[in-house]
Amino acid sequence: MATPRRTVGELLVSAARAYHSPYWQPAVDVYETARGWVLKYELAGVAPEDIEVHVAGRVITVRGVRRDLRIEEKRQSFCMEISYNRFERALEIPCDLDTMELATQYRDGMLIVVLHCQENKS
Amino acid sequence: MNAAEVTPEKHDAPQSRTLPILPIKNTVLYPYLLMPLSVGRARSIAAVEAAATSEDKTILIVSQRDARVEDPTFEQLYTIGTEAVIKRLERHEGAIQLIVQGTRRMEIIEPGRAMPFLEARVHALPEPSDTGDEIDALERNIVDQAGQIQAMSNADAPISIAQVLSQFKDPLHKAYMMATMLSLDSEKEQQLLEASSRLEGLRLMHELLAHEIQIVELRQKIATQAQSEMSREQREYHLRQQLRAIQEELGEGGGEQAEVDELRERMEKIELPQDVRKEAERELGRLARLPTAAPDYQITRSYIELILELPWDKTTEDNLDLARARQVLDEDHYGLREIKERIVEQLAVLKLNPAAKAPILLFVGPPGVGKTSLGQSIARALGRKFERMSLGGMHDESELRGHRRTYIGAMPGRIVQAIRRAGVRNPLLMLDELDKLGRDFRGDPSAALLEILDPAQNHEFRDNYLNLPFDLSQTFFIATANTLDTIPRPLLDRMEIIRLSGYSEEEKVQIAKRYLIARQLKDSGVTAEQVSIPDETLRAIITRYTREAGVRQFERLIGQLARKIAVRYAEGRGEPTTIKPDDLPELLGPERFFLERARESMPPGVSTGLAWTETGGEVLYIEALALPGGRDLMLTGQLGEVMRESARAAQSYIWSHAAQLGISEESLKSTGVHIHVPAGAIPKDGPSAGVAMATALASMYSGEPARGDTAMTGEITLTGLVLPIGGVKEKVLAARRAGIKTVILPEQNGKDLRELPDEVRSEMKFVLASKIEDALSVAIPALAERLKSVATIRYAEAPQGNGKKAAAKGEPV
Numbered sequence: 033m034a035t036p037r038r039t040v041g042e043l044l045v046s047a048a049r050a051y052h053s054p055y056w057q058p059a060v061d062v063y064e065t066a067r068g069w070v071l072k073y074e075l076a077g078v079a080p081e082d083i084e085v086h087v088a089g090r091v092i093t094v095r096g097v098r099r100d101l102r103i104e105e106k107r108q109s110f111c112m113e114i115s116y117n118r119f120e121r122a123l124e125i126p127c128d129l130d131t132m133e134l135a136t137q138y139r140d141g142m143l144i145v146v147l148h149c150q151e152n153k154s
Numbered sequence: 155m156n157a158a159e160v161t162p163e164k165h166d167a168p169q170s171r172t173l174p175i176l177p178i179k180n181t182v183l184y185p186y187l188l189m190p191l192s193v194g195r196a197r198s199i200a201a202v203e204a205a206a207t208s209e210d211k212t213i214l215i216v217s218q219r220d221a222r223v224e225d226p227t228f229e230q231l232y233t234i235g236t237e238a239v240i241k242r243l244e245r246h247e248g249a250i251q252l253i254v255q256g257t258r259r260m261e262i263i264e265p266g267r268a269m270p271f272l273e274a275r276v277h278a279l280p281e282p283s284d285t286g287d288e289i290d291a292l293e294r295n296i297v298d299q300a301g302q303i304q305a306m307s308n309a310d311a312p313i314s315i316a317q318v319l320s321q322f323k324d325p326l327h328k329a330y331m332m333a334t335m336l337s338l339d340s341e342k343e344q345q346l347l348e349a350s351s352r353l354e355g356l357r358l359m360h361e362l363l364a365h366e367i368q369i370v371e372l373r374q375k376i377a378t379q380a381q382s383e384m385s386r387e388q389r390e391y392h393l394r395q396q397l398r399a400i401q402e403e404l405g406e407g408g409g410e411q412a413e414v415d416e417l418r419e420r421m422e423k424i425e426l427p428q429d430v431r432k433e434a435e436r437e438l439g440r441l442a443r444l445p446t447a448a449p450d451y452q453i454t455r456s457y458i459e460l461i462l463e464l465p466w467d468k469t470t471e472d473n474l475d476l477a478r479a480r481q482v483l484d485e486d487h488y489g490l491r492e493i494k495e496r497i498v499e500q501l502a503v504l505k506l507n508p509a510a511k512a513p514i515l516l517f518v519g520p521p522g523v524g525k526t527s528l529g530q531s532i533a534r535a536l537g538r539k540f541e542r543m544s545l546g547g548m549h550d551e552s553e554l555r556g557h558r559r560t561y562i563g564a565m566p567g568r569i570v571q572a573i574r575r576a577g578v579r580n581p582l583l584m585l586d587e588l589d590k591l592g593r594d595f596r597g598d599p600s601a602a603l604l605e606i607l608d609p610a611q612n613h614e615f616r617d618n619y620l621n622l623p624f625d626l627s628q629t630f631f632i633a634t635a636n637t638l639d640t641i642p643r644p645l646l647d648r649m650e651i652i653r654l655s656g657y658s659e660e661e662k663v664q665i666a667k668r669y670l671i672a673r674q675l676k677d678s679g680v681t682a683e684q685v686s687i688p689d690e691t692l693r694a695i696i697t698r699y700t701r702e703a704g705v706r707q708f709e710r711l712i713g714q715l716a717r718k719i720a721v722r723y724a725e726g727r728g729e730p731t732t733i734k735p736d737d738l739p740e741l742l743g744p745e746r747f748f749l750e751r752a753r754e755s756m757p758p759g760v761s762t763g764l765a766w767t768e769t770g771g772e773v774l775y776i777e778a779l780a781l782p783g784g785r786d787l788m789l790t791g792q793l794g795e796v797m798r799e800s801a802r803a804a805q806s807y808i809w810s811h812a813a814q815l816g817i818s819e820e821s822l823k824s825t826g827v828h829i830h831v832p833a834g835a836i837p838k839d840g841p842s843a844g845v846a847m848a849t850a851l852a853s854m855y856s857g858e859p860a861r862g863d864t865a866m867t868g869e870i871t872l873t874g875l876v877l878p879i880g881g882v883k884e885k886v887l888a889a890r891r892a893g894i895k896t897v898i899l900p901e902q903n904g905k906d907l908r909e910l911p912d913e914v915r916s917e918m919k920f921v922l923a924s925k926i927e928d929a930l931s932v933a934i935p936a937l938a939e940r941l942k943s944v945a946t947i948r949y950a951e952a953p954q955g956n957g958k959k960a961a962a963k964g965e966p967v
Contacts, residue, residue: 109206109207112211116211116239
């Protein structure tokens with residue numbers, strides 16, 4: 033639910049933030065373009081069919097599951113830094129998304145969401 | 155819009171599934187919360203491995219009922235736990251560090267296998283979603299309580315609990331967060347996890363927090379109390395620091411704290427009896443509070459120093475080697491057999507009974523016979539420390555026993571001071587000149603000595619200054635005196651009296667050869683090769699230049715000789731010299747005393763008496779003269795009352811036995827008598843001249859002279875008995891000096907002859923008289939025939955046997 037504009041207060045409680053959702057959050061890049069917005073989610077290792085994009089009002093939510101690949105002959109885990117299982121990332125975009133044209137593309141582990149405005153942003 | 159409104163239920167994991175189980179101790183993981191875990195148990199590691207290998211990294215976290223169980227079974231786990239996703243994993247030296255995040259509550263519905271890890275079929279429990287006013291109220295209350303607890307326990311946390319809690323939208327999740335942050339016991343935490351409705355969970359949490367607040371309050375109260383305890387001491391410390399700063403500012407500072415510290419340090423190091431330590435600590439506490447300028451400061455400080463310096467428990471080991479002690483005593487002193495034996499006896503006693511009380515001896519004898527140096531020598535023989543104090547002229551009891559500390563300038567008594575100097579509890583303490591103790595209105599020191607010298611009391615001697623009992627019972631007291639007459643009876647009673655009589659000429663020669671010559675030559679820097687003093691020269695010095703019982707003057711004269719020789723050597727005309735008696739007038743001046751030769755012939759009415767003085771014995775001539783026409787008895791020569799009475803007794807006896815002695819009654823009636831005892835300037839007293847008086851009178855009345863070579867001593871009674879007297883040795887030695895060959899003694903003094911040197915005993919004859927007639931028939935040869943019927947003349951046995959025995963024993967006599 034973070035907005036691109038963060039406040040100092042939010043930083044202070046960043047430690048506590050993780051608690052309000054049990055899911056991991058993929059990293060995201062947000063660009064404003066001449067015609068709207070481009071969102072880029074880092075979702076390596078997630079099967080495209082496990083990704084779901086949901087739009088409601090100004091909020092666009094990407095959620096899904098990252099399932100680990102089975103690696104043969106594994107005997108011991110030494111380090112695990114990649115988050116698995118369910119993820120969810122909700123972003124508030126300053127325009128009415130319901131009226132926007134939405135296109136998704138999954139390429140090399142990245143999910144790209146392109147939002148094109150039908151009119152000027154409010 | 156708000157992310158929470160997004161319902162993420164589409165990707166729900168299955169409601170029931172099989173999961174590996176990770177048991178945890180002492181805590182509970184709640185849904186939504188992150189928790190770092192360290193996993194070390196083999197089955198737990200296996201469970202984590204299984205979860206990490208699964209595609210969704212899910213594991214069930216369940217708390218143990220008992221934290222002490224190392225390898226729990228299903229029965230030892232709660233049945234409700236939390237499904238969690240492993241967020242991070244790192245393996246570290248056999249253990250695995252995890253960060254897990256809870257997702258939902260789950261119940262174990264069917265335990266599965268237990269090896270290689272616990273695994274069970276689990277079923278998700280519904281997330282409580284009840285609402286209501288009470289829940290809202292409880293929620294707010296809980297946030298308030300949390301803030302309260304944080305404020306009380308940790309005021310400067312970087313982040314407020316309320317702020318953290320505001321991140322949670324679900325009131326139950328706030329409760330979960332609170333439970334994690336507070337250190338609750340795990341049973342309560344599990345109860346919260348198992349709460350099936352928000353209301354139940356919040357009520358529980360509210361209750362727990364209320365309890366927690368009470369505990370924190372109580373804890374704070376205890377802490378405050380402890381702090382106030384401490385701050386009282388701290389306050390005192392700070393005040394003292396300030397005081398010192400002020401004193402330093404005033405220029406009176408410094409020093410004293412260091413002094414107090416130093417005293418305290420010394421006190422901790424030494425051993426003190428308990429009550430003494432208590433007293434010392436009390437005084438030290440006082441000292442620490444006193445400013446240096448206070449008059450009490452120095453008093454208290456010297457008092458503490460005295461306590462610290464006194465040898466409360468320090469003793470020297472006695473040297474109990476009898477042979478060595480004998481040797482030491484013989485090295486230092488010639489003769490004095492009786493005293494040496496007494497010391498050896500004491501050593502033997504100490505050897506058999508180490509706890510024996512030290513004896514209290516009193517050496518009585520003329521000056522210069524070595525009483526004081528004998529004390530030193532005894533100390534050396536015993537291996538004890540030697541301390542000496544002179545009581546001469548002491549007239550104040552406080553000098554012995556100290557002044558009470560209330561007086562400015564108060565000091566401990568001489569006894570305690572001597573002990574302090576000695577540094578041990580068992581020194582040999584010599585009390586010199588006991589007979590010269592003074593006594594006046596200020597007190598009677600002999601009374602204080604009564605306590606000090608009483609073995610029954612002196613183990614708890616209390617000095618007025620010290621005011622603590624000190625044990626003197628191991629102290630070896632030796633007192634010295636020239637005469638017993640001035641010593642109070644009760645004091646005499648407490649001591650063992652040992653008499654040192656004067657030395658004979660022969661003894662003096664021996665003493666000179668052994669000690670005096672060597673000492674004086676050394677002092678003058680002359681060697682034994684440069685000068686030799688043969689025996690006859692020594693004898694000449696003794697008889698012609700000195701008249702004393704001891705050897706002080708004798709030693710001075712030897713010193714004079716040595717110095718004369720030293721002058722010769724210093725002037726470069728020295729040569730090895732042997733000093734002959736004829737050289738003495740040149741070196742020492744004219745003879746000071748003419749040898750009191752026995753008068754060759756004496757007129758009738760003169761007899762030779764013997765007297766004892768503090769400086770030894772004297773020969774006295776008693777002169778009686780008939781005064782025609784007079785009837786009285788006149789006595790001159792500074793005679794004391796006792797002596798006057800004994801003269802009267804003698805006269806009465808002679809008168810009543812006139813017929814027997816062949817004296818005409820006429821001569822008794824028509825003549826008065828004058829008795830004079832030279833030298834007239836010296837006061838004389840005592841009963842021991844009775845025999846000599848009777849002899850002088852008998853000789854005068856009968857007109858027959860007494861023998862010139864016979865001296866006599868003894869008290870008489872009216873019925874003519876001769877009673878024993880004291881000072882036999884001195885008297886006999888004086889008689890011998892005067893060249894007298896025969897001494898008439900009371901029969902009962904026969905035993906005293908043993909004290910005499912053997913050469914004296916073999917040279918002289920001793921008549922033991924029990925009646926006046928015995929004495930008269932020996933002293934006046936002309937009367938012997940007339941008294942034949944009543945007199946028995948008994949000579950003392952010659953000492954040969956004794957002497958030989960003594961010589962065989964190697965006694966230096």
